[in-house]
Amino acid sequence: xxxxxxxxxxxxxxxxxxxxxxxxxxxxxxxxxxxxxxxxxxxxxxxxxxxxxxxxxxxxxxxxxxxxxxxxxxxxxxxxxxxxxxxxxxxxxxxxxxxxxxxxxxxxxxxxxxxxxxxxxxxxxxxxxxxxxxxxxxxxxxxxxxxxxxxxxxxxxxxxxxxxxxxxxxxxxxxxxxxxx
Numbered sequence: 001x002x003x004x005x006x007x008x009x010x011x012x013x014x015x016x017x018x019x020x021x022x023x024x025x026x027x028x029x030x031x032x033x034x035x036x037x038x039x040x041x042x043x044x045x046x047x048x049x050x051x052x053x054x055x056x057x058x059x060x061x062x063x064x065x066x067x068x069x070x071x072x073x074x075x076x077x078x079x080x081x082x083x084x085x086x087x088x089x090x091x092x093x094x095x096x097x098x099x100x101x102x103x104x105x106x107x108x109x110x111x112x113x114x115x116x117x118x119x120x121x122x123x124x125x126x127x128x129x130x131x132x133x134x135x136x137x138x139x140x141x142x143x144x145x146x147x148x149x150x151x152x153x154x155x156x157x158x159x160x161x162x163x164x165x166x167x168x169x170x171x172x173x174x175x176x177x178x179x180x181x
Contacts, residue, residue, distance in 0.1 A: 006038060008061040011068070014042045019053035042068070079111040083126040097123060097177075154169075 017028045018039075022087045025043065029036045043175060056064060070160075081104050089095050101119045114122065 076112045079108045
């Protein structure tokens with residue numbers, strides 16, 4: 001949980017003590033009972049905005065807030081990748097979600113893109129919407145080799161399970177013959 005923001009009155013006191021009283025960061029921190037990091041943060045923000053105590057002492061809290069603490073640009077929506085293309089690309093040898101995420105970020109340098117964990121979570125949600133027949137999860141580069149040939153060599157029996165790597169095929173007969181005996 002984020003720490004609550006300092007009150008505007010406290011920020012004004014930091015600025016006043018820095019420029020009017022000419023105190024050090026350590027002296028301001030001990031006077032106001034806050035950390036030196038908080039003092040450095042607000043002194044730095046004031047300096048970056050090109051302000052001093054004389055210019056802001058009569059400012060309202062709203063004006064000071066909007067000048068020193070601008071809001072992040074959250075109005076820009078996230079760029080949604082082409083999940084179908086990403087799903088198809090994952091079938092290629094050596095392609096991973098990390099590589100596809102890096103391509104996604106590089107393709108949109110000025111856009112708002114997801115971080116890797118968000119990207120993976122949204123891809124997982126997309127993959128869950130696919131039909132079961134389309135949800136083939138294989139390791140990068142793994143090929144399905146000769147499974148049909150293995151089936152030709154085996155006789156179908158109730159409960160037969162053939163495996164190849166992570167892929168398993170289970171066969172069930174609809175009309176199982178009674179075992180002799």
